[in-house]
Amino acid sequence: MSLWEYANPVKFLKLSDKVLPFFVGFSIIGLSIGLFWGFFFTPDDYRQGSTVKIIYLHVPSALMAINAWFMMLVASLIWLVRRHHVSALAAKAAAPVGVTMTMVALVTGALWGQPMWGTWWAWDPRLTSFLVLFLFYLGYIALWSAIDNPDTAADLTSMLCIVGSVFAILSRYAVNFWNQGLHQGASLSLDKEKNVADVFYQPLLFSIFGFVFLFLTLVLIGTRTEIRLRRIEALRLRKDSE
């Protein structure tokens, strides 16, 4: 019994069928607790007022935007090394979710930035590298949709994902070099003593939990759809050849 067994589409569909309701449940629970608690039962920040509450959307979506790309990278590597189709399809399914998360992070950031920094947008390293990440997602999705042969498309997009990751990291350091930031440093980390104040921290954790499962749910649904689309395609080809 190994994890690789679930690379078999049938087993993957069976397993995902079982876990999907739980993931949906977890994401609903996490999001509703996190967002309701965060929006209605936390105090306003003494300087930021109620705008601080956008943190419950901004931080988790930004987190998932980066993690989605990382997941695509891992899935691409698995596809290139072990040729499991489910892996390639999972990477394909994760891209639209990732680009949406990036967009949510950018938009909520702009809405937050306007009252706090007095500007919708600044060419700050974090903001700029997120915009670049957004462009990387667009290119990746466009390449998937441009190629007809699914295996070729999976190979090429995997390679783009790997090269793109290297350049995305390089861009992250390049923009640091290029401009000093307006954005604060990380407010959440596992190894730091001081995080965001507890009142904001606890609902935020629920919200992040909800976002993680929301992402997993969407990717699973997307992957299942892709697998079924691939089957329909195969059936149609078989019918045509008869």
Next chain:
Amino acid sequence: MIALLQRDLLLAVRAGGGFGLGVAFFLIVVVLVPLGIGPDMVILSKVSVGVLWVGALLACVLSLDRIFSLDYDDGTLELLLTSPIPLEAVVTIKAFSHWITTGLPLVVISPILGLLLGLQVSDLKWVVISLLIGTPALSAIGAFGASLTVGIRRGGLLLSLLVLPLYVPTLIFGANVASKGLEDVSNNGALLILTAVTLAAFSILPFASAFVLRINLR
């Protein structure tokens, strides 16, 4: 390998089309910017480095699909795949010949265009140096993008969408070298990183490009 380089250069020069086009495009971009911004030389000289770099980058993107597409269409690329030279070397040569036919002319013409944008003669050296070091990276990264889109009909727009985000680090460091040079601030760090980007792009990316080309040719 030298024969391949000679062939590519000859084709680029004699077949027409691609060779002078990049330079002409660069010229047009630089002419259009003052028309858009206004003739104030002080403002122009402030944005000049950025305009020259972005212009060079766009001119480079314009000619990228010619690296492989012609050879792909007439089957030369398949012959090159079966030839004794490894495909990685073929890609490197092709990227290099793209640089000679596109990047190098841009570097040569950049000081003249710099004068149009209000740069002092003494400042031109940094523009030329940064472009000279940075543009080879553009060709190597572009060759990767071109190998990704070689099998796609009308892939030009997709190619620029794929390649331009990859150009971000080169652009940042390249423009940084030039603008710091103009301000007489030490630009050693940026210069070294720009060189590193170019060297790394030329030594590592051909492997990725060759991998992708093999997939496209199978």
